[in-house]
Amino acid sequence: MELLRDIARASRLIQHVEEWRELVIVQADKLDADASRVNLGVAAGMSPSKLYRILERHGRPKNRTPLTRLEILESAITAEGGEWDPARVIRTLESYGFETDDKGARALLRDLNRDRSLERKPGVGGRAIYLIPGAGREWLHVLDPKLDTVDEGPSTSARVSKLASEDTGSGRWWLGRKLKNMRAGDRLWIYFAAPEKKIAAMAEVCSEPYPAPAGSAKPYLVKAALHAKATEALQRDPVRLEAMANQHPQGCVGLADEDLALLLKHVAF
Incomplete structure (x- = not known):
């Protein structure tokens, strides 16, 4: 019986700590809107998907930035003189809290290419280079x-x-x-x-x-x-x-x- 009581006390303590950690995570996300959620997930010791579930439960949207994915890419591309590639897209998206991988980045680029937000051109070694279309061709x-x-x-x-x-x-x-x-x-x-x-x-x-x-x-x-x-x-x-x-x-x-x-x-x- 004593062991059962100890287990119950420990379980309640763990539950309280988990609840407290959730509140701290949410508060940190609110107070530092420019902080990387990748770093927040590392500090909390949890995967991005679990982190997003917690934040969404507390009314924090997965996309907390006022910029859309397209606006993020446009800003980054313009800063880089027009060239972009999937590996760098991944790093940019992750820095804004998006959960993505190489396949996801390629799919996003293809979508942006289809709606003509970006233009695909051949790159070195077969890798595509994506550009913001110019004013006229x-x-x-x-x-x-x-x-x-x-x-x-x-x-x-x-x-x-x-x-x-x-x-x-x-x-x-x-x-x-x-x-x-x-x-x-x-x-x-x-x-x-x-x-x-x-x-x-x-x-x-x-x-x-x-x-x-x-x-x-x-x-x-x-x-x-x-x-x-x-x-x-x-x-x-x-x-x-x-x-x-x-x-x-x-x-x-x-x-x-x-x-x-x-x-x-x-x-x-």
Whole structure:
């Protein structure tokens, strides 16, 4: 009987100590909102999941920071000059009290890439690099007058120039594949594959790519409006293939930095 009483007393003492520890943990979390919950869990000798259960029981949300995950990442990326990778994301998220692992970080990055908050680019050793998308992208859009049409008409340099001068608004431009990073505000630099190989027009993208009607020659379309001033300048002084960094233009691809610098000189932006 004496042993049973001792066990009961010890159990009550342990229970009181546990309750006291919970209150201290919650108070510490309230008083030092900038402290790492990782360190708090280490000091309490408990796993992150158990720590979060205790805090949530006392009305302390798992995400106690006013920043969202996206805002945390944006802030960190901007500070680092634009580059980010999963291992560093893990450290950042954990410092804000998120329970994550490498798989979780990759999933988060993929989600942010899908909603276009971040842009994925190839990195060293196959590891992805994630960037905050810039204000606008530059695309080299190849037209073959023998194969392609613009607004249901021939895609010759002369006709495109005429359309630009008429200010007909946004037209439909064909795409052979869906360019998920293309969005309104980007620019299409129009390369004519025949009879002369040259960039001689520019259009401003007005929509994201969207599926073409069934049976179309190409699977996607994008709305873009010809830029009259730039097209006029490029008609007078086109950038010919021999001057371009991209010596094998095809389809619609990102414009090389060297070609953009050359084009901007020709249009005097």
